[in-house]
Amino acid sequence: MTIPEDPLHITLSIAAVERDTGIGKDTLRVWERRYGFPMPGRDANDERSYPMAQVQQLRVIKRLMDQGHRPGRVVAQPMAVLQQLSRAEASVQAGSEAQVTQEHAELQAYLTLLQSQDAEGIRLALHQALSTMGLQGFITDVVAPLTYLIGETWAQGDLAVHQEHLYTECISTLMRQAIAAIPSAAQTTAPKVLLTTFPQEVHGLGLLMVESLLALQGCRCVSLGTQTPVRDIAQAALAHQVDVVALSFSASMKPNHVVDGLAELNALLPNDVAVWAGGSASALRRRQIERVLVLSDLASISEAVDQHRRTPKSDANKAALVLAA
Structure with missing residues (x-):
């Protein structure tokens, strides 16, 4: 019988750390020089090798940065302080x-x-x-x-x-x-909604939550799953003749991917197709995006649907509604 290796003794390459945490290689090197963390060892080929304890600490740092903390305030902090900050954030939101x-x-x-x-x-x-x-x-x-x-x-x-x-x-x-158990006859009213994510977004739970709540309100939904190129999203919206394109953004999404992607999509879609964007991506809350209305929670979906139904299609604007997911 083989005894499993202790996970704490496993080390990861810089490429593996980037995939695991979402923190870029260049950023890791800069933090190493500027803050003294992380402090990788070196493998047989003299390449950086990161212990799992440091990788776990980097995960917490990334999470805190996604919530608005600056690198200079968190990168050099010990794990106990980071966990205390993370628990404080969770309590505020709860x-x-x-x-x-x-x-x-x-x-x-x-x-x-x-x-x-x-x-x-x-x-x-x-x-x-x-x-x-x-x-x-x-x-x-x-x-x-x-x-x-x-x-x-x-x-x-x-x-x-x-x-x-x-x-x-x-x-x-x-x-x-x-x-699937919701009767199809109950899903016949506007708006008809296309759901997906940008290519950089792999998380799909937010989409499913939004789709569920929309279906309960009688909306017709077309889900493409995750990671759809922007131009393909626009083509699908036209092909399916939808009223709304709904997008989900997790905290791991980089701000430029969110902002630039929304700008490109808005330029490709007709003016009478609304864009609803949702999730915990920091870019949606840190800066104002043209024609973007930020809503705070899942309960706001009902209000968004009601507003869309009350608004004549000729007067619809391309507002991106941010639905927490």
Whole structure:
């Protein structure tokens, strides 16, 4: 029997660290010179070699930077300080202390199943929550906050990549089944929505959450999945004669990819096709993007749909509505 290698003793190349954390190679080298972190060793070929402990710390740093922290304030900090900052951010976003305590206890049960490799247990628990709460409650009260908690736990190094992937697969399967169970006759009203992400965005849970809520409101949805080139998005919007193009942006998206991609898409689409963009990408909140209206949470989707239905098509503008996902 082979004894598995201790993950903490594994080292990664600079290319692997870039893929794992989303932090570019040049940035890693600059931080090494400017802040003294990370501090890689050298392998047999004299190439940089990063211990997993440093990689886990870089994940937390990237998460904090996506939330608005500057590199000079976080890169040189020890892991304990970074984790404290990350927990503080989570508490601010979650709400009052009493509510956080109760919600955290409920969400922690799912996280514990995931960390204990209980694949069947997590599937059953999530399925029961969906059956009890209904699709809308399941998304707003379980999927959205649990996805955030799992992202934080992964960034702090307390959740393995394979465990995060298992969660994503379980949630995706449940939501697709729930969407398919909504009678097609109930999905006949405007707007007709095309859902996808830009090529740099691989995360699709945000799209599924938005698609679920739109379908519950009777919207007709066409999903292309993730990573669709901008010009292909525009072509698909014309081919399917949609009213809205809905895009999802996670915190890992680089600001220039968000801003430049939206500008290009707006130039390619007719004026009567709206663009709804959503997610936690920092660019959507740090700067004003032309014809972009930022909405704060998933509940704003209903308001956006109602507003679209009240607005005559001839008066529709190309506002990008940012829906938290």
